[in-house]
Amino acid sequence: MRILLVQTWLGRKQHPVLPVGLALIAGSLPSHEIRIEDLNLSGSPMDRLRSVLADYRPDCVGFSMRNADTTSYTDRYSYISRCLEQIELTSRSCPDAYIMAGGAGFSIFAEQIMGYSGHIHCGVTGHGELIVDKLVGERASGIFRGAEGVFLSPRLDLISVDSYMPFEKNLAVGVEVNRGCDRRCTYCSYSAISGESVRERPLEQIREDILYFSGKGSRHLFLIAPVLNNRKARGMEVASTIGHLNSGITWEAYHTALDFDSEYASSIFDSGCRAVSFSPDGGTAGQMRRTRKDYDPAILESAITAAVSSGIEVSVNIFPWDSAGGIPEMIRAFRNGTRWGRLAGSRLRRLRFSLIRRLPRTRFEPASVSRSGRIPMREFVRPSVPGMLLFRVMKRLYERDLIKT
Known part of the structure; x- marks a missing residue:
C-alpha cells in the first residue's frame, strides 16, 4: 500500500x-x-x-x-x-x-x-x-x-534533514528522549497527549539518532522530553551518552528546576548543553502551589544560578495571573519574574509572561479550538478588562526591563 x-x-x-x-x-x-x-x-x-x-x-x-x-x-x-x-x-x-x-x-x-x-x-x-x-x-x-508500548526507530532516511538545519536554533531538529509526564500540572496537556507515566527511550537509540543527524551536518539539537531531568540520574545518563560521542553537537531541552544543581549543570554543559527552559508557571509561591509545581521560587533561583554559573543560557516562562491571587499577586509575579531574569544576567535567553490557554482534560475546561483563523480571548485564563489592561502594560514594561525592582 x-x-x-x-x-x-x-x-x-x-x-x-x-x-x-x-x-x-x-x-x-x-x-x-x-x-x-x-x-x-x-x-x-x-x-x-x-x-x-x-x-x-x-x-x-x-x-x-x-x-x-x-x-x-x-x-x-x-x-x-x-x-x-x-x-x-x-x-x-x-x-x-x-x-x-x-x-x-x-x-x-x-x-x-x-x-x-x-x-x-x-x-x-x-x-x-x-x-x-x-x-x-x-x-x-x-x-x-495510541498504545504506549516500546520505542521504535524513526525512518529519518525519508526526511531531507538539510532542509531543517538553517532553523536548528529554533528547535527544528529534535531527538526523542522521554515520553509522558507524571507531574500533573493543572494547565498542561503533556500527560493527555503522551500519557501519565514517564517512558525513557533506550540510550542506544538516542545515540543512533544523534550520530545520524551529526553525519548529515547538524550542529544543534533539541532533546524532546516534557522535562529531560524527570530523574536527575536520567538527565545525566543522556548527557554522558552525548558527551562520549565527541561529535561537537550542542543541544538544549526543557527542564524542571527540581534537583537542577551545580553538579547537574556542569555535567550537561560539558556534554554540549547550551540552553535550558524552566516553566515555573506561577510567579509566586502561592501560584506555583496552585499549578501543582513540585518546587518553589527558592529552588528555581538556585537552578538559575547553577545554570548560568556553568555557562548555560536560561529561558523562563511565567503565568502571572490566576484568580485566587488577584491583582496584588499578579504584580508580585511580574516583579519576581523580572528578578529571576536579572539573576540570569547575560545568560538570559528569554523571559516570557503569558496567559494560560484553556485546554481539555485540565483544570481550565471548558476549552475549544477555533475553526476560524483567530482564537477568542475567552479561551485564555485572564483578569477582567481593567486587570487585563494592567497585565498588558506590565508585560510590555517588564519584558523590556524598564521597571526597576
Whole structure:
C-alpha cells in the first residue's frame, strides 16, 4: 500500500520543524511504501499537496497536526482552518484514499476536529506507532488512543534533514528522549497527549539518532522530553551518552528546576548543553502551589544560578495571573519574574509572561479550538478588562526591563 504522511501546513510563514512523529509512524509500517511530505517547506503548500497527490496516488494519507493554535494571547492564530482545507483537498483529489489524522495538536482537540471535518476516516490520539498498521489494514473509523508500548526507530532516511538545519536554533531538529509526564500540572496537556507515566527511550537509540543527524551536518539539537531531568540520574545518563560521542553537537531541552544543581549543570554543559527552559508557571509561591509545581521560587533561583554559573543560557516562562491571587499577586509575579531574569544576567535567553490557554482534560475546561483563523480571548485564563489592561502594560514594561525592582 502506498501511504503518504503529511506534516500539515500551518497556514502562514513559520520556521519548519522536522517531523519526528511521522518518521516514527513510518518506522512502524515496514510492509508499505511510505513517503513523508512537510508542506511547510514549500513556497506554495497547497499546489505542492496537489502535485504530490497526483504523482504519488496514495492509498492512504496520514495528516500530522503539530499544533492546533499558537496558545498565545498576543498572537491568537488558529491552524485548524488551513488543516481542514488540506484534508478536503486530499479527499477531492483522491476520493478512494483512506484519510487519517494525528499529532499533538489533533490529540488535544480530536473530537472537535473530527466534528469539523467530514473527510477524516480515522483519528489517532497520542503515540500511534503500535496501532496504525492495524487501523490502516482494517480501514477503521473513529478515534483511537495510541498504545504506549516500546520505542521504535524513526525512518529519518525519508526526511531531507538539510532542509531543517538553517532553523536548528529554533528547535527544528529534535531527538526523542522521554515520553509522558507524571507531574500533573493543572494547565498542561503533556500527560493527555503522551500519557501519565514517564517512558525513557533506550540510550542506544538516542545515540543512533544523534550520530545520524551529526553525519548529515547538524550542529544543534533539541532533546524532546516534557522535562529531560524527570530523574536527575536520567538527565545525566543522556548527557554522558552525548558527551562520549565527541561529535561537537550542542543541544538544549526543557527542564524542571527540581534537583537542577551545580553538579547537574556542569555535567550537561560539558556534554554540549547550551540552553535550558524552566516553566515555573506561577510567579509566586502561592501560584506555583496552585499549578501543582513540585518546587518553589527558592529552588528555581538556585537552578538559575547553577545554570548560568556553568555557562548555560536560561529561558523562563511565567503565568502571572490566576484568580485566587488577584491583582496584588499578579504584580508580585511580574516583579519576581523580572528578578529571576536579572539573576540570569547575560545568560538570559528569554523571559516570557503569558496567559494560560484553556485546554481539555485540565483544570481550565471548558476549552475549544477555533475553526476560524483567530482564537477568542475567552479561551485564555485572564483578569477582567481593567486587570487585563494592567497585565498588558506590565508585560510590555517588564519584558523590556524598564521597571526597576
